[in-house]
Amino acid sequence: MNTPPHRVLIIEDDRFLRRACEASLQKQGFAVTTAIDGEAGIEAVKRERPDLVLLDLLMPKVSGVEVLRAVKEDADTRAIPVVILSNSSRAEDRSEVMTLGAVSYLVKANLSLRELGAYLTGLLEKTT
């Protein structure tokens, strides 16, 4: 276990979800940082350059879609995979973010934290 843990940035405005997600992923061996809204999220991406971003969509001020666009427009951060974690299952939302370059679109309520951890591990091991 010499490899450094995968660094995941969670951008989520809901306090409880952020906390649960952070706790579980840490327990599952990820190095987790969090941002409480879109604005902070964009800054955190630029600052931290995480291995992966977990991004909520519906957030006040700066929405997840705008965060995604900012990440993908910046040449320095473009390569960072972004997984959308939303509770909306509207087809329009899904297709919009997939077009913008998100890796996948997951519905929070339909997912356990263990499943999420396993999915992210698989994803990161494939990309690295």
Add this chain to the structure above:
Amino acid sequence: MPTVLLRRASRADDLPQRHLTIRYIAALSTIAVLAILGYGVERIRRPRASDAQLIVMAARQRMLGQQITKAALAAVSATSSAQRDHYLTELEDSTDMLRDSHEVLRFGDEEQSIPAEDDPETLEMYERVEAHLNALLAEARTLAQSAREAPLAPLPPSGDPRTRLLAAETIFMESANDLVRRYADTASAHVRSSDDIQLTLTVALLGVLLLQGAFVFAPAVRHVRTTILALKDTQATLARLAAIVESSGDAIAGTSLTGDVQTWNRGAELMFGRTAAEMSGKSIASVLRPQSVDLVHESLARVRAGEPVAPLDAVATDAHGKRIDLSLMMSPISTADGAMTSLSIIGRDITDRVQAQKMKSEFVSFVSHQLRTPLAGIKWMLELAAESPDLSSTAGEYVADARASADRLIDLVNDLLDVSRLEEGRLTIAPQKVHLDEMTRSLIAELDGLVQQKSITLVYVSRGDLPEVIVDPQLMRQALANLMSNAIKYTPAGGHIDLVLEHDGDAVRWRIRDSGIGIPTSSQARLFEKFYRADNALIIHTEGTGLGLYLVRLIVTQFGGGIRCESEEGKGATFVVTLPAAEVAA
């Protein structure tokens, strides 16, 4: 309706009309024949022109007889020889004329178109007249002779030739009179027979006219009356129909086969703010928004091709630019013999409904999102709690139950969301070829835990070389999973479930049979309704949203398939899903 009425009337009309025409022609022909006959008979039997001439000639004979008698008497009584000669010449002239006219009467004369006498009775009379004439002439000659021989001598009183002449004259006159009478009688007989024929023909003509009245005119009047009544009836029906069209709140337009407006009812005028005069000749597309134009044209093309067309939702604009959501019903208008002449387009304003639907959909979407966020929080927190090492075993059980409840609630919200979207056709569907066998095997693997937990025996048989079906894999998987979860849920511990996948003609049949409580016949009809749960399902306290089977039906029908249930209470239930095979569906 009106076409049917009109058709019936016109069919009934054909026969009597032809019959009447034939009768009328027959009557006219008979009248013509009678007229020609009358003319012909008239020609043949007409009182001869010669009749009058004959009478005149016969009368002249009498006059000549008297003249001869007078001339002979005058000659013997002449006071001078010149006078005597004059009377003798007169006597000879008269004698010649009498002879001539007698010959003419007897043998006819072509120049005067007098036919030779052929009636034996008349001929006999001639003989008599001739005999008396000869006697008269003989006496006249005798008297003339004596006048020449002994002029101016007094005549002996007895045996006087003058007395004999007068006697002969009297006899001749009688027979000549008879002849005149005879001719007069013949002439009036001719007139009488001609009158009889005229009368007969006139009576026959009147008869024909009467028959024509009875068999042509009366039926024609009856026919005309019936036709007028039928037409009035049709007119009234049409007026009623027109009134319905005019008073309808729906926009009703009659268009040409290419969709150009021909009629535009009051409802349409009010709905679109455009008058019938404005719209006449314009394409129906002129009131539609661009996104609906192609759809409407496609549907019209299908109507023209004689295909059934379901009501179409379209968006139009009124004269003030306001959006109108419409449900359009398009149908062909055909004549009685089936030729399509125009189209009928009925537009119902569903703006309010569409608006309400949109609000409902947005509401469901919003609520789902708002519900799912705290639910995800609960779910995840409970997951963390369950992993907590310092959790007592009792608390662990509580947490496990709480997680199950949270999952149920999430399932319910998910089902509601799916139903709402499927109902509105808003769910994005990606149909592709799918092997139901693979899908079923993967579902069995997924549900194995539950099956083991209840010690249920699940037997799956896949029969034969099965074709693929065209479905959205995610939705179909959800539908089959619902049916399988139901089977597991309602089958008691230790029971068994049979799953069969097989070919059924052009379809693939997926059948699941459980050994559960079954479904009462009374509940089967309503089983696939939204929020419906069978009475006995409530008794055994199973959990359910009442949306599962409804969702299954929505999904299966989406891909042209069907679902049915066969069950008897207490004897388990069988659910059969059929889906068209890919080759057929494609």
